[in-house]
Amino acid sequence: MPTSPDDSTEVRIQKAAKTIFTRKGLAGARMQDIADEAGINKALLHYYYRSKQKLFEMIFEEKLIELFTNLQVILESDLPFDEKIKSFIEKESDLLSEFPSLPIFVLSEAWQNPDYVERLLQTLPIKLIREKFKKLHKEAADGDITHEIPFHQFMINMMSMIIYPIVARPLIMPLFGLDEKDFANLMEQRKSIISKILLENKPKDM
Amino acid sequence: MPTSPDDSTEVRIQKAAKTIFTRKGLAGARMQDIADEAGINKALLHYYYRSKQKLFEMIFEEKLIELFTNLQVILESDLPFDEKIKSFIEKESDLLSEFPSLPIFVLSEAWQNPDYVERLLQTLPIKLIREKFKKLHKEAADGDITHEIPFHQFMINMMSMIIYPIVARPLIMPLFGLDEKDFANLMEQRKSIISKILLENKPKDM
DNA sequence: GTCTATAGGCGGATAGAC
DNA sequence: GTCTATCCGCCTATAGAC
Known part of the structure; x- marks a missing residue:
């Protein structure tokens, strides 16, 4: 999402804020950085968004939703359980290969202000998601499967194996001596590995 | 590691810096916070450590090592492969149940300054660790096992399933509606689940 | 070694011209 | 709507007394 001179000022601010906040976090970001990135003056930021905090919260909420969008889409689909996974x-x-800093951004800020995030999650369609989780869980338990793992643990395994390598990339790359291309290959290769492991260790009734 | 009035000033500073930096990160931490936590004056921080940056780096290096200590100990042990895992x-x-903020601290700062972290990792006994990885890998490949997964992927799976749930705790708890005790139980229950999954999906020759 | 006081600069926010 | 100029508080760092 590169900042384009064709965009309206408001959109340019939003794109710039996303870039800077996701890169530096709330505490590390400077309003001047955002203004520079947007190609406008600092004062204009305050004209559109009263404070740094307000601007940040708009971005954070969007990024939090982004992180769960795929999950929601899949939960709503009509695919059989294995295909959903x-x-x-x-x-x-x-998604994470394209925006690798997304999860570390959301997670670090979540640690900085867990109460805010908890409140936010409650305003999201979290009950709806829970319902769909239940449905998903029922599908898994009804199918011809091994029923081995509590449902929460299954979900945690899935999210862990997908998201963690991206979050830990700055450690994994030097530790294993990988360059960008090696790492991208590793991630691509993981897709089938994760799928295999998860479908061998499906949820059972809780 | 509570700050005790019995400790020397230097130790009090170190403990306080660990507390504040791991909680707020480099950009979010204030020298005044650290001084307050240590029960001393701000100026004294600069007497012992010339700058905030120096103080931070001392703490960060220690925490980075802490995150890999167990791995090193296990790699050095004489246990058979399965028992090592x-x-x-x-x-x-x-370790992570006792210090849950350890990984998010190291990881967010690693994203803030990947070059610094890469240099740091190279000064650590990283080659030694690589050697031991190879040894571990050889053990796995020699044993009576399924040889299914590339070694790097095995290591990433292991680290992901152990560390990610702790990192994502501020999202997982509200999403699943868990309190502290529920979460602790979930983590305890994971131990055997992770072990089972990993030992069913051991590394093969690369 | 430890303190008080303060320098010096940065950064968020606002006033006011255009 | 967008800019320049500026305010003011915060924060790192240092000077200097004890």
Whole structure:
């Protein structure tokens, strides 16, 4: 999402704020950085968004939703259980390859202000998601599967194996001596590995 | 590691800096916070450590090492492969239950300054660790096992399933509607689940 | 070694011209 | 709507007394 001179000022501010906040976090970001990135003056930021905090919250809420969008889409789909899982792994991996800083941004800010995030999550369609989780869970338990793992643990395994390597990339690359291309290959290769492991260890009734 | 009035000033500063930096990060931490936490004056911080940056780097390096200590200990042990894995899962899970903010701290700062972290990792006994990885890998490949997964992927799976749930705790707890105790139980229950999954999906020759 | 006081600069926010 | 100029508080760092 590159900042384009064709965009309206408001859109340019939003794009710039996304870039700077996701890169530096709330505490590390400077209003001047955002203004520079947007190609406007600092004062104009305050004209559109009263404070740094307000601007940040708009961005954060959008990014938090972004992180769960694929999950919601998959939960709503009509695919059979195994296909739901495969499809989610595929889509989420691709999203994170394109925006690798998304999860570390959301997670660090979540640690900085867990109460705010908890309140936010409650305003999102979290009950709806829970309902769909239940449905998903029922599908898994009804199918011809091994029923081995509590449902929460299954979800945590899935999210962990998809998201963590991206979050830990700055450690993994030097530790394993990988360059960008090696790492991208590793991530691509993971898709089928994660799928295999998850479908061998499906949820059972809680 | 509570700050005790019995400690020397230097130790009090170190403990306080760990507390504040791991909680707020480099950009979010204030020298005044650290001074207050240590029960001393701000100026004294600069007497012991010339700058905020120096103080931070001392803490960060220690925390980075802490995150890999268990791995190193296990790699050096004489246990058979399966026992090495089980023992690591146990020890690392316990460490993270005691210091849950450790990984998010290291990871967010690693994203803030990947070049610094890469240089740091190179000064650590990283080659030694690589050697031991190879040894571990050889053990796995020699044993009576399924040889299914590339070694790097195996290591990433292990680290992901142990560390990610702790990192994502501020999202997982509200999403699943868990309190502290529920979450602790979930983590305890994970130990055997992770162990089972990993030992069913061991590394093969690369 | 430890303190008080303060320098010096940065950064968020606002006033006011255009 | 957009800019320049500026205010003011905060924060790192240092000077200097004890």
